[in-house]
Amino acid sequence: MTTPVIEAIDLVKYFPIYGGFIGRKVEYLKAVDSVSLTIHQGETLGLVGESGCGKTTVGYLILNLLKLDRGNILFKGVDVNTLRGHELQKIRKNLQVVFQDPQSSLDPRMLIKKTVGYPLEVNGIAKGAEVVTRVKTILSEVGLDEDHMYRYPHEFSGGQRQRIGIARALITGPEFIVFDEPTSALDVSVQAQILNLITELQRRHGYSYLFISHDLSVIKHASHRIAVMYLGKIVETAPKAALFKHPLHPYTRALLTSVPKPDPGKRHSLEVLSGDVPSPVNVPSGCRFHPRCPEMTEVCRQDEPVTVEVETAHWVACHHPSTNHPERSNR
Amino acid sequence: MDEPLLQMKNLSVRFFTYQGVVRALENVDLTIRRGEIMGLVGETGCGKSVLARSILRLIADPPGKIMGGEVFFKGEDILKVSRKRLREIRGNDISMIFQEPMSSLNPVFTVGNQMLEVVILHQKVNSLQAKDICIQMLQQVKMPDPEQILSKYPHELSGGMRQRVMIAMELSCRPDLLIADEPTTALDVTVQGQVLTILDDLVRRLGVSVLFISHDLGVIAQLCDRVSVMYAGKIVERAPVWDLFAAPKHPYTHGLLQAIPSVDEERDPLMVIAGTVPGLIQPPGGCRFHPRCYRRFEPCDHVVPHFREVEKNHFVACHLYGDE
Amino acid sequence: MWTEFRKEHAWQIKEFFFTLKLLGRNPSAVAGFVIIFIMVWMALFAAFLSPYDPIHISLQERLRSPSSAHLFGTDELGRDILSRIMYGARISLRIGVLVILIAGGCGSIIGAISGYLGQRIDNLIMRVMDVILSFPPLVLAMALAAALGPSLNNAILAVAFVMIPKFARMVRGEALAVKEKQFIAAARASGAKSLWIILHHILPNCFSSVIILATLILGETILIAASLSFIGLGTQPPTPEWGAMVSVGRKFLMDQWWYATFPGLFILMTVIGFNIFGDALRDILDPRIRR
Numbered sequence: 001m002t003t004p005v006i007e008a009i010d011l012v013k014y015f016p017i018y019g020g021f022i023g024r025k026v027e028y029l030k031a032v033d034s035v036s037l038t039i040h041q042g043e044t045l046g047l048v049g050e051s052g053c054g055k056t057t058v059g060y061l062i063l064n065l066l067k068l069d070r071g072n073i074l075f076k077g078v079d080v081n082t083l084r085g086h087e088l089q090k091i092r093k094n095l096q097v098v099f100q101d102p103q104s105s106l107d108p109r110m111l112i113k114k115t116v117g118y119p120l121e122v123n124g125i126a127k128g129a130e131v132v133t134r135v136k137t138i139l140s141e142v143g144l145d146e147d148h149m150y151r152y153p154h155e156f157s158g159g160q161r162q163r164i165g166i167a168r169a170l171i172t173g174p175e176f177i178v179f180d181e182p183t184s185a186l187d188v189s190v191q192a193q194i195l196n197l198i199t200e201l202q203r204r205h206g207y208s209y210l211f212i213s214h215d216l217s218v219i220k221h222a223s224h225r226i227a228v229m230y231l232g233k234i235v236e237t238a239p240k241a242a243l244f245k246h247p248l249h250p251y252t253r254a255l256l257t258s259v260p261k262p263d264p265g266k267r268h269s270l271e272v273l274s275g276d277v278p279s280p281v282n283v284p285s286g287c288r289f290h291p292r293c294p295e296m297t298e299v300c301r302q303d304e305p306v307t308v309e310v311e312t313a314h315w316v317a318c319h320h321p322s323t324n325h326p327e328r329s330n331r
Numbered sequence: 332m333d334e335p336l337l338q339m340k341n342l343s344v345r346f347f348t349y350q351g352v353v354r355a356l357e358n359v360d361l362t363i364r365r366g367e368i369m370g371l372v373g374e375t376g377c378g379k380s381v382l383a384r385s386i387l388r389l390i391a392d393p394p395g396k397i398m399g400g401e402v403f404f405k406g407e408d409i410l411k412v413s414r415k416r417l418r419e420i421r422g423n424d425i426s427m428i429f430q431e432p433m434s435s436l437n438p439v440f441t442v443g444n445q446m447l448e449v450v451i452l453h454q455k456v457n458s459l460q461a462k463d464i465c466i467q468m469l470q471q472v473k474m475p476d477p478e479q480i481l482s483k484y485p486h487e488l489s490g491g492m493r494q495r496v497m498i499a500m501e502l503s504c505r506p507d508l509l510i511a512d513e514p515t516t517a518l519d520v521t522v523q524g525q526v527l528t529i530l531d532d533l534v535r536r537l538g539v540s541v542l543f544i545s546h547d548l549g550v551i552a553q554l555c556d557r558v559s560v561m562y563a564g565k566i567v568e569r570a571p572v573w574d575l576f577a578a579p580k581h582p583y584t585h586g587l588l589q590a591i592p593s594v595d596e597e598r599d600p601l602m603v604i605a606g607t608v609p610g611l612i613q614p615p616g617g618c619r620f621h622p623r624c625y626r627r628f629e630p631c632d633h634v635v636p637h638f639r640e641v642e643k644n645h646f647v648a649c650h651l652y653g654d655e
Numbered sequence: 656m657w658t659e660f661r662k663e664h665a666w667q668i669k670e671f672f673f674t675l676k677l678l679g680r681n682p683s684a685v686a687g688f689v690i691i692f693i694m695v696w697m698a699l700f701a702a703f704l705s706p707y708d709p710i711h712i713s714l715q716e717r718l719r720s721p722s723s724a725h726l727f728g729t730d731e732l733g734r735d736i737l738s739r740i741m742y743g744a745r746i747s748l749r750i751g752v753l754v755i756l757i758a759g760g761c762g763s764i765i766g767a768i769s770g771y772l773g774q775r776i777d778n779l780i781m782r783v784m785d786v787i788l789s790f791p792p793l794v795l796a797m798a799l800a801a802a803l804g805p806s807l808n809n810a811i812l813a814v815a816f817v818m819i820p821k822f823a824r825m826v827r828g829e830a831l832a833v834k835e836k837q838f839i840a841a842a843r844a845s846g847a848k849s850l851w852i853i854l855h856h857i858l859p860n861c862f863s864s865v866i867i868l869a870t871l872i873l874g875e876t877i878l879i880a881a882s883l884s885f886i887g888l889g890t891q892p893p894t895p896e897w898g899a900m901v902s903v904g905r906k907f908l909m910d911q912w913w914y915a916t917f918p919g920l921f922i923l924m925t926v927i928g929f930n931i932f933g934d935a936l937r938d939i940l941d942p943r944i945r946r
Contacts, residue, residue, distance in 0.1 A: 050519035050520065050521060050522075051519050060840075063844050064844075065840055065843055065844055089846055092844070092845070092846040093845070093846055095844065096844060096845065097840070097841055097844045099837040099838075099840070099841060100837070101837055104836040104837045104838060105836075105837040105838055105841060106838050107836075107838045107856055107859075107860070108860070109859040109860050109862070110855070110856070110859070111663060113663070114855075115838075118842075118845070118847065118855070119845040119846065119847075122845065122846050122847045122848070122851055123845070123846045150662045150663055150665065151666065152666050155666070157607050157608075158375075159607060160607075165841070168841065168845070169841075169845075172845070187374035187375050187546065187608065188374060188546065188548070188587055188590050188591055189374065189586065189587065189590050189603065189604040189608075190607065191590070192590035192591075192592075192601035192602065192603045192604075193603050195592065195600075195601055196600040196601055196603060199600065200600075214519065214520065215520075216520070217591065217592040217593060218592050220592060220593075221592035221601065222592075254521060255520065255521065257524075258520045258521045258523070258524040259520060259549065260523075260524075260527070260547070260549035260550045260552065260553040260554075261549050261552065261553070261593075261595070262548040262549045262551075262552045262576060262588065262591055262593075263552055263576060264552045264553070264572045264573050264576050265573065265576075265577070267552075267553055269524075269528060270523070270524030270525075270527055270528055270553060271524050271525050271527075271528035271529075272521065272524060273521045273524070273525070274525075276489040276491055276492065276522065277489070277519060277521075277522070349673075
């Protein structure tokens with residue numbers, strides 16, 4: 001068993017909320033509450049969940065863009081928190097990110113040449129003419145022309161801007177990339193192009209990815225393994241096929257059933273959960289999903305479930321994981 | 332009952348900007364029957380929102396201008412009626428809900444305030460009766476504790492709840508047609524499920540026709556009776572929903588369906604439609620899809636294909652189905 | 656060299672000409688520009704345009720009313736007022752431009768640092784700015800100029816100091832907005848340091864707002880500088896500064912109205928010119944109106 005590229009152990013991040021006259025800390029927004037995950041070399045871990053579940057925060061924590069309250073992040077076995085200055089800088093260029101919003105993910109006032117090239121300069125990897133050469137190479141690898149270097153973001157379409165974002169992330173030759181909703185703002189046809197590009201690049205270079213999305217079908221296409229998040233916790237982790245064929249957690253099952261399928265022959269009720277996603281400020285007691293869970297019992301209200309490996313590499317945090325659910329049929 | 336509720340003929344809309352003239356809609360035909368849910372699907376920039384807004388003459392002039400065509404609603408051409416009549420139609424006979432309910436709801440007034448305003452404006456009732464109507468509608472959209480909801484402000488409600496309030500508000504006057512412009516796009520998938528179920532249920536019961544606009548083919552498949560596919564300002568295909576998904580005729584529709592990652596099957600790599608959506612200032616000549624079409628042939632780049640019926644109720648605008 | 660520059664800046668060049676075109680269509684912009692143009696022209700070519708030497712004393716000619724020989728009349732030492740106004744334009748504009756450059760430069764950097772780094776530093780800097788802002792600008796400028804000693808350069812420094820918080824406040828606001836954009840997070844993730852981000856990301860994105868603020872402040876600057884000279888703290892005689900001329904001309908206002916009036920008029924027109932141009936520019940650069 002080789003060392004995983006990324007190992008996140010019990011990550012915790014609470015955001016304080018200030019209130020009252022003097023601005024004391026009134027409550028905490030429990031964005032990420034004891035999240036653990038592992039990503040191996042060359043694999044894509046999909047992180048899926050609805051808004052407010054904390055998946056973007058997890059991404060930021062792993063990238064060291066936010067400070068951890070508790071927990072450890074290991075990059076190839078080395079605890080990132082123990083590093084300072086120069087050492088941290090070296091790691092930084094190995095962890096890159098591609099963002100969601102093609103509008104604000106690129107500086108509107110910066111030439112593409114600079115946008116894609118600066119990671120080389122600020123990390124002291126290359127300067128001047130060599131930067132230009134590398135920029136040209138990476139641009140063609142993501143499917144753009146050399147000439148595009150001399151343009152500004154607004155001259156490009158959403159899909160092209162995503163390619164530029166990907167180029168910027170890849171130019172330093174990182175090992176691990178976080179994709180935060182990279183296709184959510186794109187049209188279907190463009191989304192397909194970008195997803196293909198991402199998977200192709202992984203095949204060619206052996207990158208490891210954390211792919212964050214709320215879209216289950218996109219996650220299914222892009223990932224090898226998938227982790228499902230709800231209200232700051234990971235409720236289920238499994239290899240792709242296992243998750244979709246027999247989801248163990250009631251929330252995962254609800255998610256899968258809610259996705260409207262582009263097949264009018266398979267119509268079914270999309271209303272599987274009642275109520276709204278509760279706020280991460282007032283988290284329910286015990287199992288956080290219990291107020292909406294069709295399988296809820298007394299123990300769910302009282303105790304938080306422990307994460308257990310129910311099948312090989314299939315982990316779930318639930319008091320009543322079910323292995324055969326009547327609604328879920330294998331197709 | 333055979334006469335369609337809404338009949339759009341030859342509608343053309345252009346936007347006059349500094350960059351040039353944007354031909355947003357070009358000779359668009361659309362028919363909506365009573366009691367049906369018509370889906371309008373297309374990607375960004377295809378003109379579906381422009382189409383929706385044109386029905387109620389909500390296009391800002393300048394820079395937009397309705398260049399020609401007619402929109403018959405129950406026999407009247409909406410494009411030509413007086414402003415007074417238009418005001419009567421809006422909200423009463425034709426209602427509209429939008430994607431982001433935060434912008435449709437005024438943040439400084441309570442929900443109750445706004446709902447009451449709409450009801451009193453369109454129906455001749457006093458405020459007590461109006462309140463009853465509001466509570467009733469909120470119950471119809473399955474809001475827990477409707478009385479309480481009336482006293483809340485929009486920001487106190489979640490996205491799903493706000494959208495349900497909008498639905499309640501817009502359906503309170505029992506319109507004949509509801510235009511829904513991407514109403515669930517900004518919602519989480521489980522919330523979307525709730526809202527769609529409520530919407531579907533309600534419009535069937537009230538007999539309201541719906542023009543449902545979305546870029547999400549899954550939602551369209553689950554909700555609609557008939558579907559129109561738009562590309563670059565034109566409608567390229569229209570068919571009953573089962574026919575469209577089972578046997579799409581236009582290459583664009585086919586490409587769209589292939590490009591969606593599926594929860595059920597493995598698709599690797601995803602089939603891609605080459606190229607990007609064209610700008611509408613200088614749209615491609617002939618069939619607007621031809622530069623990206625893998626089945627294009629001789630006439631496609633200079634002859635505009637007619638929108639014709641190739642099978643029962645299944646219309647396409649494509650030379651592949653032309654008169655050979 | 657040039658072709659590389661053109662390639663890299665092709666879009667900026669295009670935008671620049673587009674802005675010029677829009678300005679050309681806007682009446683306020685044109686009017687303001689004409690006024691500014693006249694003032695700048697006068698300032699640049701005062702040496703060629705002025706009919707007389709501005710400091711040449713000719714006591715026989717003292718306090719003559721406007722005539723064909725002296726279009727704006729003469730002052731108490733017989734100096735031609737028109738010539739003095741022309742040379743005065745040089746001084747006023749020089750003050751304006753230098754103040755804007757100093758205040759804009761310092762203020763922008765201070766504001767960007769404050770906005771981007773946030774928390775304690777932001778608090779500290781903004782409180783200092785608040786203190787400066789709490790003084791009426793003229794009073795503060797007076798105090799500084801008096802402390803530094805009456806001279807043109809000291810006046811410039813004093814006024815610049817007073818204007819710094821305005822730029823700082825505005826740039827801080829923009830920095831706060833830009834900070835939240837995803838490309839900043841991407842830059843941090845790529846290993847860029849805060850200073851680099853401030854210089855290469857934050858400041859360029861605030862640029863157009865700074866330009867607009869500068870044009871609007873220019874008018875105020877000239878006014879304050881004139882006021883300083885009015886009370887004797889700015890330029891010293893015999894330098895022909897508009898404010899100083901108004902100050903001395905006060906004594907003669909009753910009978911020799913032209914003395915204070917013409918310089919005053921020029922102050923007025925310059926300030927108005929910059930203001931309406933600045934307003935038009937702000938409207939035109941607003942991205943929503945642009946399309």
